[in-house]
Amino acid sequence: MxxxxxxxxxxxxxxxxxxxxxxxxxxxxxxxxxxxxxxxxxxxxxxxxxxxxxxxxxxxxxxxxxYHELRTTPPAPITVAVCVAEACQASGSRELVAHLETEIAPLGGRSADGVVDLVEVFCLGNCALGPAALINERLVGRLTATTLESALSDARVAL
Amino acid sequence: MTTTVYVPIDSAATSVGANAVALAISAEAKRRNIDIRLVRNGSRGLLWLEPLVEVVTVDGRVGYGPIAEADVTALFDAQFLTGAENKFSVGIVEEIPWLADQQRITFARVGVIDPLDINDYEAHGGLKGLRTAIALGPSKTVEEVLASGLRGRGGAGFPAGIKWRTVLETESAQKYVCCNADEGDSGTFADRMLMEGDPFTLIEGMAIAGIAGGATKGLIYIRSEYPDAIATMRAALLIARGCGLLGDDVLGSGKAFDISVRVGAGSYVCGEETAMLESLEGKRGMVRAKPPIPALHGLFGEPTIVNNVLTLGTVPMILAQGAAAYQALGADRSRGTQVFQLAGNIARGGIVERAFGISLKELVESYGSGTRTGRPVRSVQVGGPLGAYFPASALDVAMDYEALLAAGGMLGHGGIVVFDDLVDMAQQARFAMEFCAKESCGKCTPCRVGSVRGTEVIDKITNNVDRTENLELLNDLCDLMADGSLCAMGGLTPIPVLSALRQFPEDFQR
Structure with missing residues (x-):
């Protein structure tokens, strides 16, 4: 969506x-x-x-x-909100974010093709199955670079 | 006979593929011409087994997990619909020791029932508490809650019954019940799971609070990061209105009570009760000075019961089973059970509901089985981003409000985050200050400015710039934040910082 x-x-x-x-x-x-x-x-x-x-x-x-979520400019079609809070840090979110920053955009930025916003979020309530992210409204857990890429391509297909 | 299959719809389960598994099971059953009844339940809280598929058999509900979409054909081939044992089996779910040893009261129905089936809810003890409260009347209901010893599960641990009594005794034309579902602490997810897995218990608890305090209007403030919980609560409210659980005449009591959902907008500090009230009034989430307390001067200046999801969600069970049964559990002044949440780098994460007094060691080592990476546990943060870091050697602490306070920590909302030996504790201490800087509402200077200075001072220490002086400065700054901040955000940020510094000084010396 x-x-x-x-x-x-x-x-x-x-x-x-x-x-x-x-x-x-x-x-x-x-x-x-x-x-x-x-x-x-x-x-x-x-x-x-x-x-x-x-x-x-x-x-x-x-x-x-x-409020962090209220925005004054239009969002990209896809927002990847990646959890950067402690429980996900313990499960490797720092490494995941570093990877996403090279692949997509710096945290808070937009991908070169204008399709994806990468933002940080503090906790998605999926703390036992981290690292977690919300891709538009879909929660994904136990993320690796590969599984996030596949969830992101699902979201691209759904556009 | 139609076989009933359960596949969780809880967002933790769906985050690892439960929706795809549910679809695949339906499709495969159809392909094989087998008639099944597929129920989407909440999660049992054994999150490392998600997606956990359950099949109803004469012996009980037999579990299989974790199941991937690609496993579904093999699962059918291995006769899971008869409860047969195969490589995915975890046995009768309620007999898994991890679950069987728990004392589930608040979470008694989560994962068991269809969250949006009011008949299933009632068949599992639902609505009994509200009927009891209606029969008892306001004063006696408040007395029951007081007698149960129930304290605020959001983190502050204030006796719920005292808030309720204050609201009951305060005259006003309009009173409110506000449920704090702004569960922002990393490492906590029990509010979310209760709302997604047993939403009617929260509605019932709020209706009981309304009747007890004389309030006719309830609001649930849910954080926007929980889209599934918001959708489930909204759907449950419609059903509750349709069957007379909410409305002008709650279950024929002649009393009116209704609830609406309000959604947050990404502000951690709105989990603080007065900031939440400001946000519910549509304003910036700025913390209010207390007094006046919300029970006297709450939402729009009216008397307001403010409680967390777990507090309100436990009330129906207390009323249904009697205060004495609940009060009999626990340790010292912490009565009843706590819904502990095992999180972070943990092999077996999830929900452990046990009476207060269980040791942190048992939770991390016995239930949690150590880290998911298989490396040694080095540090455990208890109670969210404002809670203390404990070293692996100091986990022998009883989990109750006062014992944790005495050990230099706090229980908070019951979240437990495990780190392995690769953690850099100076980085974690810096993060605590960074988080405070980002999320401070800005009303008081110690929090707003102190947190920014805190990150700078920690950077100087780790870069060996005037080390001794800056260590002294950091301690001084933490004292000031603890003593001078208006709320827990600035007041407790020193706890993770100083516990990291004191327990892991080597990480601050590079």
């Missing part, structure tokens, strides 16, 4: 914000809804969230920049 990215559209933005349930008319859920729809939070959406929720643009910007 690829990340869906769609260009900013005022009407779509307005509609999804109006559709938020009453108890989710809050900054974080609003930004999450925007990101789910557009794939990221376009800068035009910040003002719109502020107006819809009757809060300041600064408040929205503060929330947007606080």
């Amino acid at each position: 690829a990340h869906r990215v769609s260009p900013w559209a005022l009407e779509a933005g307005q509609e999804l914000l109006q559709r938020l349930p009453a108890d989710e008319r809050l900054i974080l859920p609003a930004l999450q809804a925007v990101q789910q729809h557009f794939g990221y939070v376009p800068k035009e959406a910040v003002a719109q969230v502020a107006v819809t929720l009757n809060v300041s643009v600064a408040d929205v910007h503060g929330v947007l920049t606080y």
